[in-house]
Amino acid sequence: MSVYQVQDFAFSYPFSTRQINLSGNFVIEAGECILLQGASGSGKSTLLAALKGLIPHLIAGDLTGHINFHNRAITDLNEQDLLKIGYLQQNPDSQLICPDVYSELAFGLENQGCSAELIQTKISLIAERFALTQLLTRKVSSLSGGEKQKINLLAILLLEPEVLLLDEPTAVLDPQSARQIMQIIGEYIQDKTVIIIEHNLHYLQKLVTRGLYIDEDGKIIPQALDEINWLQQLPEQACKYPASATQELLLELKQLNYAYPDKQLFSNVNLQVRRGEVISLLGENGAGKSTLLKLIAGLIPSQQMIYWHQQDITTLKPIQLWEQISLLWQNPETHFLFNSVSEEVAQHSEVLAEFNLSHQALQNPFTLSEGQKRRLSLAIALNQHPQFILLDEPSFGQDYANKLRLIESISALALTGVSFIMVSHDLNFVNALSQKVYELRAGELVSC
Amino acid sequence: MLKQKLHPFEFLLLPLLGLVSIFSLHTWQGYLLTLILMALNLVILNHQVKLKKLAVFSLILLPALGAMFASSYWFAPADGLNLLSGQNNSHQQLIQSANLTLRLYSLALISFGFMLHMPKESVLLNLMQRKILSVKIGFSLLAGFNAFEYLADEFQRIQLAYRMRFKKNYLSPKILLPLLVAAARYAHNVSISMYNRGLHQGRNFQQPKINFSRYDSGLIILNLGLIASLIYLGS
Numbered sequence: 001m002s003v004y005q006v007q008d009f010a011f012s013y014p015f016s017t018r019q020i021n022l023s024g025n026f027v028i029e030a031g032e033c034i035l036l037q038g039a040s041g042s043g044k045s046t047l048l049a050a051l052k053g054l055i056p057h058l059i060a061g062d063l064t065g066h067i068n069f070h071n072r073a074i075t076d077l078n079e080q081d082l083l084k085i086g087y088l089q090q091n092p093d094s095q096l097i098c099p100d101v102y103s104e105l106a107f108g109l110e111n112q113g114c115s116a117e118l119i120q121t122k123i124s125l126i127a128e129r130f131a132l133t134q135l136l137t138r139k140v141s142s143l144s145g146g147e148k149q150k151i152n153l154l155a156i157l158l159l160e161p162e163v164l165l166l167d168e169p170t171a172v173l174d175p176q177s178a179r180q181i182m183q184i185i186g187e188y189i190q191d192k193t194v195i196i197i198e199h200n201l202h203y204l205q206k207l208v209t210r211g212l213y214i215d216e217d218g219k220i221i222p223q224a225l226d227e228i229n230w231l232q233q234l235p236e237q238a239c240k241y242p243a244s245a246t247q248e249l250l251l252e253l254k255q256l257n258y259a260y261p262d263k264q265l266f267s268n269v270n271l272q273v274r275r276g277e278v279i280s281l282l283g284e285n286g287a288g289k290s291t292l293l294k295l296i297a298g299l300i301p302s303q304q305m306i307y308w309h310q311q312d313i314t315t316l317k318p319i320q321l322w323e324q325i326s327l328l329w330q331n332p333e334t335h336f337l338f339n340s341v342s343e344e345v346a347q348h349s350e351v352l353a354e355f356n357l358s359h360q361a362l363q364n365p366f367t368l369s370e371g372q373k374r375r376l377s378l379a380i381a382l383n384q385h386p387q388f389i390l391l392d393e394p395s396f397g398q399d400y401a402n403k404l405r406l407i408e409s410i411s412a413l414a415l416t417g418v419s420f421i422m423v424s425h426d427l428n429f430v431n432a433l434s435q436k437v438y439e440l441r442a443g444e445l446v447s448c
Numbered sequence: 449m450l451k452q453k454l455h456p457f458e459f460l461l462l463p464l465l466g467l468v469s470i471f472s473l474h475t476w477q478g479y480l481l482t483l484i485l486m487a488l489n490l491v492i493l494n495h496q497v498k499l500k501k502l503a504v505f506s507l508i509l510l511p512a513l514g515a516m517f518a519s520s521y522w523f524a525p526a527d528g529l530n531l532l533s534g535q536n537n538s539h540q541q542l543i544q545s546a547n548l549t550l551r552l553y554s555l556a557l558i559s560f561g562f563m564l565h566m567p568k569e570s571v572l573l574n575l576m577q578r579k580i581l582s583v584k585i586g587f588s589l590l591a592g593f594n595a596f597e598y599l600a601d602e603f604q605r606i607q608l609a610y611r612m613r614f615k616k617n618y619l620s621p622k623i624l625l626p627l628l629v630a631a632a633r634y635a636h637n638v639s640i641s642m643y644n645r646g647l648h649q650g651r652n653f654q655q656p657k658i659n660f661s662r663y664d665s666g667l668i669i670l671n672l673g674l675i676a677s678l679i680y681l682g683s
Binding site: 052054057058079080083086087089091093094095096097098099103106107108109110111112113114115116119120140141152155156159294297299318319322323325326327329331333334335336337338366380384 | 569587590591593594595597598602605606608609610611612613615620622623625626629630633634637638639640641642643644645646647648650651652653654655656
């Protein structure tokens with residue numbers, strides 16, 4: 001029995017020149033688990049939104065082509081019909097509506113008119129099944145990213161949708177949380193239809209029954225399981241430590257301690273970074289990785305524990321330090337302040353050429369694809385000619401091809417003598433780039 | 449004990465009575481007594497009053513209050529009777545300015561004090577449950593409360609990125625652009641989440657409806673009586 005029939009889907013976003021044109025037909029049968037792949041900006045998320053009926057019911061625009069759900073055009077379905085299709089987004093924070101976990105889980109059931117008793121029974125059952133009972137009384141603001149995403153997923157599963165659409169559900173999660181999310185999905189999808197967009201394919205190998213790939217021309221191509229690059233191995237040690245490096249010591253952490261008023265975050269952290277080195281930092285969410293980056297960048301005061309060129313950074317003015325150290329946040333958009341890509345790099349076209357962004361020079365930075373945004377944020381940092389770059393989750397939201405490009409860019413910069421400390425959950429990416437890998441574990445920096 | 453028995457709507461009704469009292473009275477003594485009454489109400493509703501935040505708010509208000517006092521003292525028209533009788537009206541103007549300033553301060557402090565201590569989620573849910581507030585607006589406000597922390601973090605990162613990039617300690621209005629984009633994306637995702645879970649006006653609420661107890665009615669009647677007496681005595 002076919003659940004979806006799709007034929008030549010095209011959509012133009014309102015107030016934008018962006019158009020998605022996908023050619024080709026495909027049918028999705030009941031019980032299938034489909035992996036939807038394609039380059040960044042190819043239209044995967046737009047297609048998923050259309051399969052949910054968000055396009056055109058919630059997002060207006062010019063829609064052409066046909067999407068049928070159980071042989072009815074998706075445009076003809078009402079809100080009640082569309083509840084048969086569950087849809088989970090990427091960002092765990094921005095899907096939460098209610099103040100506490102119990103209300104969040106009850107929200108959809110209340111909309112369906114369930115009684116308070118039935119709601120309580122359903123929530124208790126699902127919370128016990130996935131060992132989340134202890135979370136029910138918590139405020140949503142007190143949850144970790146992984147816990148938030150689990151609650152978002154369970155809130156959808158409680159509505160017992162026939163189809164589950166997942167748009168990069170593990171993108172911002174640490175490996176442990178990502179595995180837990182995938183375990184819940186794995187248990188749930190026994191007899192359901194699932195369509196999933198995901199860059200971390202190794203989680204999915206046992207679940208997926210078939211693939212669909214959107215190529216650069218927007219053509220939808222079916223993929224057999226053996227055609228999918230499950231492990232997505234990145235070239236190990238792609239970044240060669242420059243032989244000509246002078247072993248010049250740029251940064252040294254000596255017995256670094258940091259504590260919140262109520263908690264010791266880490267203590268006795270020792271680290272040396274030499275010119276041209278790429279060092280990676282692993283650790284669970286909340287281990288203190290981002291705090292360590294802020295301390296090194298002089299954004300949080302420290303006391304005689306961090307040395308830049310063997311000089312205590314407390315003796316340097318922040319402005320002096322920032323001429324040599326740059327910090328790039330996980331979300332590249334945080335760094336965009338101007339209306340065009342060329343303005344972001346102060347009209348230095350050679351920097352844009354170096355990062356393969358010349359064709360986008362006049363484009364608004366916020367409209368770039370994820371890969372282009374990340375490259376632009378690196379270009380912005382490089383425009384300041386730093387000796388040292390701190391990277392917070394650089395591979396976040398990047399597909400395989402973009403990760404390869406990013407590895408290429410960082411390797412090239414390291415060869416010119418720029419050093420990096422990189423915080424990441426992506427072990428393949430870390431292995432591809434780093435000369436040294438450390439983990440912040442239980443408040444200590446451990447070499448891996 | 450009493451705190452749990454009182455209805456969250458008390459946080460809306462009592463300050464409203466306080467504001468009516470301030471608008472109806474014309475002397476600093478009346479304003480002061482209303483302020484004391486409202487402070488007592490706040491203590492009854494919420495045993496742990498956030499005095500520090502109220503003090504900070506009062507400090508922030510100081511320049512505005514000072515400006516109000518100065519402008520009314522120097523520029524407000526003098527009392528008509530005093531002008532006709534030819535008396536020196538500077539003392540009258542001083543009292544009038546102090547009255548106006550205290551009136552403004554009382555209005556601001558009552559509104560802010562109750563808003564600060566209000567159990568916002570509970571008030572919104574009760575308003576929606578009684579169909580006084582549309583669920584679309586109510587749940588959007590609830591989602592907005594969740595967004596504060598996320599957007600505050602994002603804003604801090606944007607500020608730090610700006611300072612590091614331009615080596616400046618002061619900030620430009622340009623930093624509002626990425627914040628605006630982050631807020632718009634958040635709002636878009638939340639609206640999808642609500643749609644995705646079938647939000648509609650005729651929904652149920654799993655929380656039992658809280659009714660007004662005799663304590664609630666008693667507190668309202670007591671306040672009404674006291675405020676009516678104040679207005680009567682003031683007139």
